Amino acid sequence: MAKPVTGFSKKTKAEKIDWLSKTYLNNNPEAVQTLQQYWNEDSKLQKLHDDFIENTLSNYYLPFGVAPNFLINGSLYALPMVIEESSVVAAASNAAKFWLNRGGFKAQVLSTQKNGQVHVDYFGNEQDIVSFFSEVKPKLIESVSTIQKNMKKRGGGLLDIELVSKTESLDGYYQLHCTFETLDAMGANFINSCLEQIAKTFEAEADSFESFKANDTFPEVVMSILSNYVPECLVQAKVTCNVAELAQKDVSGEDFAQKFVRAVQIAKTEPRRAVTHNKGIMNGIDALILATGNDFRAVEAGVHAFASKNGTYTSLTDAKIEGNLFTFSIEIPLAIGTIGGLTNLHPLTKFAFELLQKPNAKELMELVAVAGLAQNFAAIRSLVTTGIQKGHMKMHLMNILNQMNSSENEKKQAVAHFNDNTVSHSAVIEYIEQLRS
Ligand code: MEV
Numbered sequence: 279m280a281k282p283v284t285g286f287s288k289k290t291k292a293e294k295i296d297w298l299s300k301t302y303l304n305n306n307p308e309a310v311q312t313l314q315q316y317w318n319e320d321s322k323l324q325k326l327h328d329d330f331i332e333n334t335l336s337n338y339y340l341p342f343g344v345a346p347n348f349l350i351n352g353s354l355y356a357l358p359m360v361i362e363e364s365s366v367v368a369a370a371s372n373a374a375k376f377w378l379n380r381g382g383f384k385a386q387v388l389s390t391q392k393n394g395q396v397h398v399d400y401f402g403n404e405q406d407i408v409s410f411f412s413e414v415k416p417k418l419i420e421s422v423s424t425i426q427k428n429m430k431k432r433g434g435g436l437l438d439i440e441l442v443s444k445t446e447s448l449d450g451y452y453q454l455h456c457t458f459e460t461l462d463a464m465g466a467n468f469i470n471s472c473l474e475q476i477a478k479t480f481e482a483e484a485d486s487f488e489s490f491k492a493n494d495t496f497p498e499v500v501m502s503i504l505s506n507y508v509p510e511c512l513v514q515a516k517v518t519c520n521v522a523e524l525a526q527k528d529v530s531g532e533d534f535a536q537k538f539v540r541a542v543q544i545a546k547t548e549p550r551r552a553v554t555h556n557k558g559i560m561n562g563i564d565a566l567i568l569a570t571g572n573d574f575r576a577v578e579a580g581v582h583a584f585a586s587k588n589g590t591y592t593s594l595t596d597a598k599i600e601g602n603l604f605t606f607s608i609e610i611p612l613a614i615g616t617i618g619g620l621t622n623l624h625p626l627t628k629f630a631f632e633l634l635q636k637p638n639a640k641e642l643m644e645l646v647a648v649a650g651l652a653q654n655f656a657a658i659r660s661l662v663t664t665g666i667q668k669g670h671m672k673m674h675l676m677n678i679l680n681q682m683n684s685s686e687n688e689k690k691q692a693v694a695h696f697n698d699n700t701v702s703h704s705a706v707i708e709y710i711e712q713l714r715s
Contacts, residue, residue, distance in 0.1 A: 287332050295335060312336075326623070342569060342626055344633070345370035349382025350648050357649055358630040359565035364673035365666075366561045369656035370649065376659075377517050383651065385515035385644035391437065392511055392613050394469045394504035396454040396477045402495035404443065407452060410490065410497075411441040414483045418454070421479040422472045429468060434459040436472055452497070454480065457510070462639040464572065464615035466504055473502035506576045507583045508611040515647035516607035517655070524604055526663055535604045537662040538597055542606075545593035552593050555654065556585055559594055559608070562653030566646050570634075571620035571627030577612060584611050595654050608651040612643045671701035678706040688713055 280301045286294065295310055303309040313336040318324040328334040345367050346356040357374075359367050377383060400407050418439055426435040437457040444451040454476060458469050477499040490496045524531040524538075545555035560578060567574045585594050597606045616639050621627050631637070637645065660666045675696055679689050688710055695709060 291328070291335065294333060298335075323625070326625075330620070330623075340568070343367040345374055345649075345652075347371065347374040347378050348645075348648060348652070349374075349378050350385060350645060352382070353635075355635075355645065356633060357566055357645065358569035358633055359562075359649075360568035361561065361565040363561060364677060365670045366565060366653065368669070368673055369660075370562055370565075370652050373652035373656040373659075376655070377519075377652070380517070380519040380523055383515055383517055383648045385513065385648050387640045387643050388512040388514055388609075389510050390459060390640065392458045392460055392465055392469060392504070392508055394456050394458070394473045394502070396456070396473055396480065396502045397500045398452045398454065398480070398497050399450050399500055400452050400495070400497035401450040402490065402493050402497075404445070406487075406489040406493070407497060408441065410484065410487045411454075413487075414480065415439060417483060418476045418479050422475050425468070425471050425475060429460065429463075432461055434461040439476065460615075462616045463618040464576075464613055464639075465618075466573070466576075467618070469504040470502070473504065477502040506579045506613070508580050508613045509584055509587065511611050511613050512609060513612055513643040513647045514607060514609045515644065515651045516605060517651065518603060518605045520602050521599060521604050522602070526659075529663060531604075534662070535599050538604075538606075538658055539599055541658045541662050542593055542595060542597040545595075547592075549591040552585065552591050555657075556582070556594050558657040559650040559654045561657075562649035562651075563610075563646055566649045567614065569627070569630045570614075570616070570642065571624050571630075572614045573619070577614065580611050580613065595651065606651065606655060608647055608654070610647055610650065612646055614642055614646065615639055616642050668700075672696070675701050675706065678703055679710070682707065682710050684710055 283297060283301075286297070289297065295313060299305050299310055316336045316339060318327065318337065324337075327337050340360050340362055343359050343361070344356050345359055348355040348357055357370065359370065361367065419436060422436055429435045435458070437459055440455045442453045442455045444453060456469075456473060456476065458465060458472070460468055480497070481499050484490055484496050520531070521535045522531040524534045526534050529537075542555075545552045560581065563577065563581070564574045567577050581594065582591075585591055594610055595606065595608045597604070599605075615621060616631065616637060621631070634642070634645065657666065660669055675692065676689070678701075679692055684692065691713060692706065692709060696706070699705065
């Protein structure tokens with residue numbers, strides 16, 4: 279059995295690999311070669327990656343692809359996408375192409391407010407904490423003036439602080455609910471620094487507040503942290519066209535539109551379907567979020583919380599037919615940035631921003647919402663017509679061929695063969711084995 283290691287983070291990369299290799303990998307040289315094969319030859323670039331996190335051993339590559347022909351608010355974009363799932367970029371490109379000749383995507387930011395809380399315990403008289411808060415509020419705001427100097431200059435900063443009683447849900451629980459405008463930054467560090475300073479000032483001032491002293495009962499800060507739930511930081515995207523323009527190969531526009539709307543209604547009512555439906559939306563969103571160096575865990579957490587804001591998990595998209603008009607839309611919360619964090623550090627995120635014509639945070643919110651809507655359109659379109667496996671397995675074919683170490687010639691023949699034949703794992707294996715015999 280392995281023994282605990284001390285001072286692991288202080289070891290050099292070679293020492294760490296050596297320890298892991300001896301402890302867990304039977305000194306297998308191939309395991310070490312696998313790590314080394316993904317090191318970057320450019321030592322400066324490798325050092326950049328090594329410094330992103332602690333204990334970096336190697337780099338984990340994901341494909342960086344692009345989906346062109348996205349007409350969004352009248353401009354044409356090629357969306358960078360980082361994702362491992364075979365069919366996602368192809369699906370996005372198909373949806374982009376489909377809407378290119380039908381007016382494109384329209385997107386708009388509805389609000390940009392972020393928030394965080396100082397969570398407080400207080401078991402005294404409620405009126406005392408209310409009086410204390412109204413007295414100390416200007417000092418709390420003043421205490422973050424240095425932290426928010428630059429943000430204020432740019433037009434953002436702390437917007438307000440409210441004392442909220444949560445004692446009906448949890449005995450003695452209050453919060454200082456703080457709202458922020460962080461402009462082009464996602465703002466996590468800025469918000470957390472402000473909250474921690476507000477918490478310190480709050481506790482220090484409470485020590486000398488007469489009513490607290492008289493009852494020997496003081497508020498105590500439990501923790502201070504931003505919220506990744508940002509329903510006041512919203513973006514909307516939609517597509518519209520005449521129902522007749524939706525006609526598919528063997529399906530009339532009307533039949534397609536009705537089936538499509540029905541599919542969305544099912545996702546609206548049935549959480550089991552809604553989760554998969556929204557997962558498909560996140561295929562597009564996460565891929566663009568990753569390509570632009572934003573925090574996909576924050577986005578995922580916030581989006582899914584929003585999907586259950588009314589108490590039941592539901593679809594993030596809506597579809598309707600009004601007269602002859604088909605409309606498909608999405609509304610989601612997104613706290614993302616185009617400055618700070620990894621955005622201007624990772625060479626590929628820099629490239630992604632250049633490709634996107636250097637959007638500001640609001641423009642990026644619009645692009646991300648469109649990526650989600652497009653992905654959902656492509657998924658539902660397949661689901662209500664051919665089913666998803668046809669396109670999915672076609673894209674997955676190359677993975678199966680690579681698993682079989684197929685030669686370029688075998689791949690070429692297999693692609694031609696499976697143009698007219700159904701792809702399945704066993705069918706591909708059988709085909710290649712037959713070629714080889
Ligand atoms: C697969 O990654 C995503 C889908 O399952 C989404 C959906 O069902 O809507 C195709």
